[in-house]
Amino acid sequence: MEQLKTIGRELAMGSQGGFGQSKEFLDLIKSIGEARSKAEEDRIVVREIETLKARLSSPNTPKFKLKEYLIRLLYVEMLGHDASFGYIHAVKMTHDENLQLKRTGYLAVTLFLNEDHDLIILIVNTIQKDLKSDNFLVVCAALNAVCRLINEETIPAVLPQVVELLGHQKEAVRKKAVMALHRFYQRAPGSVSHLVSNFRKRLCDNDPGVMGATLCPLFDLITIDVDSYKDLVVSFVNILKQVAERRLPKSYDYHQMPAPFIQIKLLKILALLGSGDKKASEQMYTIVGDIMRKSDSTTNIGNAILYECIRCVSSLHPNPKLIEAAADAISKFLRSDSHNLKYLGIDALSRLIKISPEIAEQHQLAVIDCLEDPDDTLKRKTFELLYKMTKSSNVEVIVDRMIDYMKSIIDNHYKTEIASRCVELAEQFAPSNQWFIQTMNKVFEHAGDLVNAKVVHNLMRLIAEGFGEDDDTADSQLRSSAVESYLQIMGEPKLPSAFLQVICWVLGEYGTADEKYSASYITGKLCDVAEAHSTDDTVKVVTALMKIYSFEIAAGRTVDILPECQSLIEEMLASHSTDLQQRAYELQAILTLDAHAVEKIMPMNSTCDDIEIDKNLSFLDGYVQQSLENGAEPYIPESERSGMSNISNFKSQEDHEPSIHALRFEAYELPKPSLPPNVPPVLASSTELVPIPELSYGAETLQSATSASDSGPSDLKLRLDGVQRKWGRPAYPSPTPPSTSTPDTGKIHESTQRDSVSNSNPKIRDVVSYDSRKQKQVEISPEKQKLAASLFGGASKTERKQPSTTHKISKPQTDKSRPSKASTTDTAIKTSQPPPDLMDLGEPSGASSAPSIDPFEQLEGLLDLTHDATSVNVGGVGAPTEPSDFMSLFSDMSLNVPSDDVTNTNGVGGITVENSVQQLNKGPNLKEALQKDALVRQVGVTPSGQNPNLFKDLLG
């Protein structure tokens, strides 16, 4: 009875055009939506999983119900619960004859499974069959699955059919076959390399959809190998021309632009083909210029095309006219109120300055505004731009800014990136070593352990080796300044470990070198640090202490150890860390030696000396000889010992009877049941190794390899340790960071950065030059001006290029754009009669949400601002101008303006027509919506407190 009722309700819903799902599903959504806590939601979902498990496996469940259960299962998994029990049902459903069920099955498997899942093998057969189906919808469904589920091994199974489908009569099938082939190419380029010519063929397809889809694989192919596709330049240019001339079907228009997505893809391809190729570029100039002129900068998509054009221009062989147009577009972007456009403007700028560095300077104020913008995305983009335009003249300002910004970042990933960029720039362009060290200090202080260990070594190396030349006084000055700054920084309560290493090393090596600070002062400071930090860091302190005391002894001074040092050393003598303990004992031993011996052990200022290592250990020969004479076993070279896994070596291994003996441990054969199966049993048993006399042969080979490092023949215990260290979990975490040994021996191995640092010439002139100017620019935020001048080093030069005429030119331009823009928004508002639906269709860029302040006024204000700046500069510097540039700019603009107007009026017409059509379509919608709402309420799903707007129109 109850069942009948539900079925009745479902039928009723179906006829009402409802959601086509059962009351149960509605209830599920409702209860999840109203769940007060995550725990409650989990309970509901777990109950649902139980229901689904029972229903899906029951043989009595009708097929059409199965479909819904599967969708519910997808929903459950989307919420983060395991639905793997149902995968097999999804696979079964792909076998079904009914298209609706088959599609659901395919959808489910593409969402559930990855291409290496075991169940895929059960689907491949079905896919093969479906690809041959007469019903093109079945073929499409199979192709969708192919794109997701076929891996390298299964490609050959379906490849012939997919290739055949490239010539299918239905464009929807051809399109998807192209994509499937592309996917194969991505997965395993080798398997389809003989078929790539098919993509060229499909480029000439009659259907624009297929042609557009083909651009995706071609883009990838051209990215990998440009040269083989140079012959297509003409075709691409022609296609782009046809698209721009509106020769494609109307249905590809989007917001009055002809097939904009295809245009963008084509521009991307042209950029690849024209990059560094003058001849190819020349074929493209006209069409790219045309598109830039035509693109309508009042719509989102128009700007997207414009931006793509700039990207294209910046990668083509430079063409002055196009660059000028691009620069013009960039300034429009940067002046815009929309953050999206500013973002694109900054991005475009960073691309264009590669071929035309001087254009950055005219946008300096806009760039600085972006730098101070609250929008983090924009800020990051701007820092990327600054990173790309860093020179030795502006490195100080840029790096300072970056560090300031770095302090505010929480995201570790990005912090690391910015820190490494700071380091990179500082290493490349550092004006002086002092500045370099100070910058490094700041980076370490704020980014701490995120900094690459190599950077630490480079810094220590720089301090050790100095500027490279034979200027010893400069070197020692550098060191003293480093010591000084570190003594200050040491007061900080918590220092990152990497930084602490540099500090301890420098203080140890050079702390007392210039005799400004006494040994007791520095050792006292070091002890404070040891107290404030963890034991891992104490190792660094001990090493530094050891060096300072040795230098003192070597210099013939009496060493009086501070009480706190004494207690620190005593504490360490009893430390749990063996490394620390050993160092403490070493320190104690050194303190008892005489000056001569200490000088040998710890030579002063010897970090840069090479240490000769006698790898043969020939000085031990006598000792070895003696031992052998006393009956010791001869040494077995490692090469003979480590060849265990090799069968041929195995024979010789048998001769070394003792080592085989020693390795009779049993535990290999007894894997713990709780362990995951892929972990070799050795791992588990290492802790419970028990020596037994007999064992199988196979285990022997394994074990003999383990003991290889120990050559002692019979000491069982020693060998046990070896086994444990090699394969077992380490019994305790090693407290020594590997890098601490570096200051100890005083050797730094890698050498990379020194050259770059010493090569960079400090150019302070440019930086200073702005100071003279800055007083005259007081009217517009002097700070900003100053920043701009220091960022854009040679700014004064190009600013002169902008006489006051700029102002006059740009002003009418904004006036022109004002009425046209206003009229479009007007129509958009007018036509949006059924209030919620259409607003966004007309004005997708979100520009309609205009703030209460008039944007044009702001724009003009901005112009005035720049005008002031430039005129003041002109007054200040009084340099000659370059009017010819300007005239061409002007003539270009006056050409542009009318054409813009034309497209605009066209555009307005288009909007009204389309909107009225849509109004027709949308006529009954209000009623429908009400119906829908009523229906949902009737079924019992009401907007809950948690989600009151469940029924709000998305486009409303």
Add this chain to the structure above:
Amino acid sequence: MIRGVIIMNDQGKPRLVKFYEFQPMEKQQELIRSIYRILCSRAENVSNFVKVDSLFGPDVRLVYKTYATLYFVFIFDSSENELAMLDLMQVFVETMDKCFSNVCELDVVFNFNKVHTILDEIILGGQVLETSSSQVVKAVEEISRLS
């Protein structure tokens, strides 16, 4: 290439999740949560783009937009144009609007599979397959009529 499409509501509940490179379920949940956190931290009137290289690897960014109660998120790499992605999203939403007449969050929830069908017609295997909204509507109607 496009790495993924996510629709979630303003509570962070996923309404549609599609990754074009397989992501295990736990990873998916984690990504959704991280993305939701990022979106929540964004002020109003800022750009619609966010760099998400910490989640997806170098140069991957996402575009998001809110429609009523839903966040639409497209995740993609440097081979796509950010602004065009924003418009592709608009194409997607407009297409849904045509298919569902005044599409709302509940439509997305209940017609989960239909929304997937629409999306599959627009993006296939991480590549933009079709950009004409009316072509997509045609294809989707064909599917529902013939089956």
